[in-house]
Amino acid sequence: MIEFVFRTDDVARVRFAFSPLWELVHGLxxxxxxxxxxxxxxxxxxxxPRLRGLDVGLLRGAVPATGYIPDFLTPPPExxxxxxxxELEIVRATPPEVVAEEMRWTERGNVAGPARLAMAAEPERSLEILCGQLERFWAAAVEPYWEGIRDLLEGDVLRRARALxxxxxxxxxxxxxRAVRWEGGTLYVDRWWDHRGELAGRGLLLVPSVFVWPQVSVMVxxxxxxxxxxxxxxATLWESSPAAPPDALAALIGRRRAQLLLALGTPASTTELARRLDVTPGAISQHLGxxxxxxxxxxxxLGRRVLYGRTRSGDALAGPGEPAESAGPAGPAGSAQGG
Structure with missing residues (x-):
């Protein structure tokens, strides 16, 4: 069990960020x-199909399907x-001794495999190759989908910042x-390994991540x-087309605006809404107005971008019960320190 003990000033230092590099590593x-x-x-x-012929063998060896991911590959976003x-430059600046130590680290006293030990034996060379493979994998597998992923992450940050x-x-x-519980000033995270400590004024960084689903991941x-x-x-991220709106809602505000209102259960940009609804950004802007x-x-x-979301009145009109954005986290806690 992980136990983060909060002081009063730690609650004030809870902050939010997200990380392209975290998405990449968990996408692997x-x-x-x-x-x-x-x-x-x-x-x-x-x-x-995009990955055929792409050399990311060393990277796959460093990022297993389950278990520990070397922490230097997923630095907390600054x-x-x-x-x-x-973020890639932060990884490039990792000291060789840290690369070697984290490549050798294993769970429950196991011995690191040959691939990890080989990387630990030549940490500077391994780091250089890993950074090149991270860059190529980003361009092939994550960057083409980044706009939609970013919209979802930014929307979650907005939602939780309001709750805070x-x-x-x-x-x-x-x-x-379900693996996270707040009780009496302590945050409990259900994990197989143990850590208990005060945050001691450092606060806690909360990082939403698409590809970490259905687990959670912790750094100490x-x-x-x-x-x-x-x-x-x-769950809405990879939908090819939005759900059809109820006939009564479509009759009240128009079918396209009803579709748009339902789609905004999770905040999104004009460009992403245009992609999801298969209409022009100009038409989306008119309906949003x-x-x-x-x-x-x-x-x-958020910076140069604007995310649109429903108000409480919009939630009430879209349908009874929880807003659409609440469909999401489920599943057991993860089982790795870094991933």
Whole structure:
């Protein structure tokens, strides 16, 4: 069991970010064993032809389907909206002794396999090759889908930041994942390995990740304490077409606007909405303008981008019960320190 003990100032230092590099590394894990992460099968089928002839053998050896991922491959993001190139430079700057130590580390006292030991024996060379393979895998398998992934992650950050501001830590962690429990100022994460410690003013970094689904992933000191979890709405990411809106809703506001309102259960950009609904960005903008003027949709600026999401009135009109963005995390806790 992991136990993060919060002081009052640690609650104020809970912050959010996401990481292109985390998506890449956990995407490798999905490809290594798709049966464990069947939700992502549409992505698996789409990217496998792109990977033919691509040399990522060393990278696959470093990132197993289950178990420990060397932590230097998944550094905690340093900014809320990180860039893949900047994150790759952090990996490149890993000291050779850290590469060697983490390649040799195993769970439960096991002995590292030959591939890991070979990488540990030549850490500088191994790091150089791994960084090149990370760059090639990103371009082939993750970057083409990054816009939709980023929309989903940004939407989850917005949702949980609002929960933190209105309900504090309990509002953030209450429905984060079944493996996560907040009780009496301590955050419990169900894992096979043990760690208990005060955050001691460092706070906790929360990182939504599409490809970590259905698990959670934890980092502990000496790294920045961090919890990675599946974002809400992850099940909608690979949908080829949106669900048909109810006839009554379509009659009230129009079929296209009804589709758009349902799609905004998870916040998204104009470009992503245009892709999902197969209409032009200009048409999406026009419909969003009407929905915003009606108080059903609102926009949130993140850097140069704007994400649109439903208001409470929009949620109420879209249908009874939980908003669509709540369809998401499920499944058991993960079983690896770094992944």
């Amino acid at each position: 894990r999905v490809l290594a064993d798709p049966s464990r992460r069947a939700l992502h099968l549409p992505w698996v089928h789409a990217v496998r 900014t809320p909206l990180p860039d893949f190139g900047a 501001s209105t309900s504090g830590a309990e509002g953030v962690f209450a429905d984060l994942h 000191p000496p790294y920045q304490p961090m919890l990675s979890y599946p974002p809400y709405g992850v 009407v929905l915003r003027a009606s108080g059903l949709v609102t926009g949130h600026r």
